Amino acid sequence: MKTRDTFIAAFIVLLIGALAWLWFSPSGLQRAPDISFKNVEGEPLSLQQYQQQDRPVLVTFWATSCPGCIAEMPHLIEMYHELAPRGLEIIGVAMAYDPPNHVMRMREERNIPYPIVLDIDSEIARAFGDVKLTPTHFLINPQGRIVHHKIGELDMDKVRDRILAMLGSQPQG
Known part of the structure; x- marks a missing residue:
């Protein structure tokens, strides 16, 4: 009887742990x-x-009026130059309230190499859970799962390490 009770207790602990992890x-x-x-x-x-x-894909919602977005832009550009040849894609999504001419001017001035998308009708922001704040980032693994979501500036070293782990042993371009 004691073995059965131990088994049931272990099962309950595992079940609670799995549910907590999911939550x-x-x-x-x-x-x-x-x-x-x-x-x-x-x-x-x-x-x-x-x-x-x-x-892997890093989707970053940004605006030309966002100081944090501007501050991290050189780091994103550097990461793109380093890791895009190995498979990383970065997509910059300009918020609906950002005037397209401001976005295009900043893209040119900063020489942003990764794709920029104008989210004029907020469709992309809604698809990602109604993004309102910038910067907001979503790191998506190659299987299409969101593995990191961050509102605010990224810890570039941490994100870079996660991306490198996803890229694994793929040869450098």
Whole structure:
């Protein structure tokens, strides 16, 4: 009888632990939205295309009036130059309230190499849970799961390490 009680207690502890893990880590289980959009050059993009190519994606919502966005932009550009040849994609989503001419001017002035998308009707922001604050970031693994969600500036070293782990042993470009 004691063995049976021990087994039941262990099962209950495991069940509670699994439920607690599910409750406190929803971002690791949440699928990224299956959305398509066009970058500022008019080229069609979709998150699904990167999953089919087994590539991680960092989606970053930003605005030209956001000091934190501007401060981290050089770091994102540096990360893109370093890791894009190994498979990383970064997509910058300009918020609906940001005038398109301001976005385009900043893109040119800062020489942003990664795709920029104008979210004029807030469709992309709504697809990601109604993003309102900038910067807001979503790191999506190659299987299409959101593995990191951050409102505010990123810890670049931490994000870089997570991306490198996803890229694994893929050879450098």
